[in-house]
Amino acid sequence: MTALEDLRGRVLAAFPGCEAHVAYGELTIHAPADIVHDVLAWARDDDAVRCELLADLSGVHWPAGDNEIERQPATTGWPAHRMERDRGAIEVSYVVRSLAHNHAFRITVAVDDTQPRLPTATDLWATANAHEREVFDFFGVEFTGHPNLTRILMPDDWVGHPHRKDYPLGGVDIPYDNDKFIPSPDRRGLRQVIE
Amino acid sequence: MASDTELFVEGADWETVSDAVTDDILTVNMGPQHPSTHGVLRLVLQLDGEVVQRVDPVIGYLHTGIEKNAEYRTWVQGTTFFTRMDYLSPFFNECAYSLGVERLLDIEAPERAQAIRVILMEFNRIASHLVWIATGGMELGAVSLMTYGFREREHILDLFESQTGLRMNHAYIRPGGVAMDVTDDFAERCLALCDLLGDKLGEYEDLLLENPIWNGRLRGVGMITVSDCLRYGITGPLLRSSGMEWDLRKAQPYCGYEQYDFDVPTDDAGDCFSRFLVRMEEMRQSMRIIRQAVDRLPGGPTMVADKRIAWPSQQSLGPDGIGNDPAYIQHIMGESMESLINHFKLVTQGFTVPAGQVYEAVESPRGELGYAITSIGTNRPYRVHVREPSFVNLQATNHMCAGGLIADVVAVVASIDPVMGGVDR
Numbered sequence: 004m005t006a007l008e009d010l011r012g013r014v015l016a017a018f019p020g021c022e023a024h025v026a027y028g029e030l031t032i033h034a035p036a037d038i039v040h041d042v043l044a045w046a047r048d049d050d051a052v053r054c055e056l057l058a059d060l061s062g063v064h065w066p067a068g069d070n071e072i073e074r075q076p077a078t079t080g081w082p083a084h085r086m087e088r089d090r091g092a093i094e095v096s097y098v099v100r101s102l103a104h105n106h107a108f109r110i111t112v113a114v115d116d117t118q119p120r121l122p123t124a125t126d127l128w129a130t131a132n133a134h135e136r137e138v139f140d141f142f143g144v145e146f147t148g149h150p151n152l153t154r155i156l157m158p159d160d161w162v163g164h165p166h167r168k169d170y171p172l173g174g175v176d177i178p179y180d181n182d183k184f185i186p187s188p189d190r191r192g193l194r195q196v197i198e
Numbered sequence: 199m200a201s202d203t204e205l206f207v208e209g210a211d212w213e214t215v216s217d218a219v220t221d222d223i224l225t226v227n228m229g230p231q232h233p234s235t236h237g238v239l240r241l242v243l244q245l246d247g248e249v250v251q252r253v254d255p256v257i258g259y260l261h262t263g264i265e266k267n268a269e270y271r272t273w274v275q276g277t278t279f280f281t282r283m284d285y286l287s288p289f290f291n292e293c294a295y296s297l298g299v300e301r302l303l304d305i306e307a308p309e310r311a312q313a314i315r316v317i318l319m320e321f322n323r324i325a326s327h328l329v330w331i332a333t334g335g336m337e338l339g340a341v342s343l344m345t346y347g348f349r350e351r352e353h354i355l356d357l358f359e360s361q362t363g364l365r366m367n368h369a370y371i372r373p374g375g376v377a378m379d380v381t382d383d384f385a386e387r388c389l390a391l392c393d394l395l396g397d398k399l400g401e402y403e404d405l406l407l408e409n410p411i412w413n414g415r416l417r418g419v420g421m422i423t424v425s426d427c428l429r430y431g432i433t434g435p436l437l438r439s440s441g442m443e444w445d446l447r448k449a450q451p452y453c454g455y456e457q458y459d460f461d462v463p464t465d466d467a468g469d470c471f472s473r474f475l476v477r478m479e480e481m482r483q484s485m486r487i488i489r490q491a492v493d494r495l496p497g498g499p500t501m502v503a504d505k506r507i508a509w510p511s512q513q514s515l516g517p518d519g520i521g522n523d524p525a526y527i528q529h530i531m532g533e534s535m536e537s538l539i540n541h542f543k544l545v546t547q548g549f550t551v552p553a554g555q556v557y558e559a560v561e562s563p564r565g566e567l568g569y570a571i572t573s574i575g576t577n578r579p580y581r582v583h584v585r586e587p588s589f590v591n592l593q594a595t596n597h598m599c600a601g602g603l604i605a606d607v608v609a610v611v612a613s614i615d616p617v618m619g620g621v622d623r
Contacts, residue, residue, distance in 0.1 A: 027302065027554050029557065058568060058585060059568050059570055059584075059585040060584035061268060063581045098557050098568070107559075108556075128429060130431025152321065155257065166581075
């Protein structure tokens with residue numbers, strides 16, 4: 004699609020440090036973690052791009068090991084992720100959509116899964132609030148500068164991040180304790196993320 | 199800020215509370231078990247008298263880990279999970295997921311299957327809006343609407359049951375097409391149902407449009423502008439009622455929506471009443487689409503021809519509403535060992551999907567419903583993330599409620615129309 008190729012050219016001209024490819028009719032921009040906030044701000048504010056809507060924000064966990072064979076880059080043309088095999092990665096994808104120009108594309112950033120940390124996008128789109136809490140809840144990615152980074156779907160006192168690949172589907176001890184006194188949220192000693 | 203004193207009120211000891219409160223701000227819990235919270239939504243309200251200062255929605259009470267579960271099931275089994283997320287719009291979940299998988303597989307469902315999808319999705323949109331008007335009306339005191347809305351929805355569910363075997367959670371739309379062909383009287387039933395619903399919608403409008411209580415409770419309540427909608431990621435009827443004509447069926451057509459002639463209703467007030475108007479008009483437009491789709495329902499297969507992917511859909515209906523085609527059973531059991539093997543592998547092991555990542559979005563009754571699907575080339579999804587419109591839209595509760603009265607919180611939550619199965623997934 005030419006519109007996507009045009010967008011791809013714009014991204015690479017503005018951010019030479021990014022990689023971009025079109026697959027399955029979708030444009031994906033791979034941004035390094037240190038400039039991802041700039042890329043997102045550019046996607047929102049550049050006149051020719053102007054993505055008013057952050058449609059989706061989600062994560063995918065790629066644990067350490069040989070993922071590339073399974074991802075079949077040779078047969079599908081879908082490129083492998085950028086981390087080395089001895090380090091696991093969490094890929095966070097922002098799907099941004101422009102209503103004015105009627106286009107959407109994905110901005111992907113890969114972070115190390117041992118201490119994943121990204122700048123928040125809540126200053127650009129308020130809707131990132133709940134999405135980032137969800138990614139924190141499920142993958143443990145800390146979004147620095149987020150106003151209220153607590154668990155959102157799992158219980159507040161849950162241990163572990165369930166959507167990581169090393170987290171099993173079943174057989175997890177459920178830490179519900181019906182007799183336990185549960186203090187109010189500001190006194191639970193939840194993990195604060197302060198940069 | 200709220201007082202530091204924590205109080206536990208058990209029974210009629212309200213005086214202990216009123217004596218202990220030193221400032222005027224009271225933090226009150228509403229839900230999760232509250233008749234007006236559409237399930238298990240919990241709202242933490244900070245109140246100054248009757249005026250709401252702040253609302254914090256607390257969610258997660260219905261979290262069932264569907265996304266995680268789907269990583270351990272085959273691609274076809276995925277439909278049976280995702281249809282249970284937003285239980286008021288199951289066809290949209292199935293369709294968005296199937297479209298995503300089809301894009302990864304580089305296949306397209308046959309035209310007949312696409313038209314059936316459109317008809318069922320539009321009926322589903324009407325059914326979902328009917329539940330909205332029924333529950334929303336009841337919460338505002340119009341109790342008779344509750345029975346009316348559910349009464350009409352029942353007719354739509356009867357149609358779904360006759361075609362898919364189930365009233366809800368159908369798993370009828372599958373990657374590659376639909377699970378089985380529609381019955382011979384499908385077109386007739388659809389048109390009869392449209393006639394019935396058209397009359398009933400007029401009745402609701404007669405009841406409500408000039409009703410002083412309905413107007414008083416909804417007009418000027420829960421206002422939001424287009425720019426705030428976009429900031430909070432709000433799509434669907436809420437965005438359209440603020441004045442933005444945005445509908446994925448028009449902007450990014452899927453399932454052949456570009457062939458149908460329909461309007462995108464908008465309103466510019468941005469309050470709860472304009473959401474009512476927009477949803478009523480949307481139901482009429484859905485019927486327009488259904489009539490056109492039924493008129494030109496194409497013939498042909500309802501599942502792709504590729505036998506490696508196609509779920510055996512050539513089954514005839516038995517007296518119990520579902521059953522196996524005798525010719526097909528004869529073929530796999532008596533004639534072709536290879537067909538039996540293929541059938542067995544397809545049902546147990548499923549097909550593999552090429553590696554890649556897609557984001558497929560459809561216009562659900564609540565807004566943009568997106569499926570971010572990641573495959574690594576196996577017979578199971580590597581990761582599926584659902585962009586649920588209810589989950590996103592709920593974030594604006596505070597924006598719409600703050601500064602209003604506590605009674606308006608009920609009207610605002612009803613107008614957002616969240617489905618907790620979708621919010622918590």
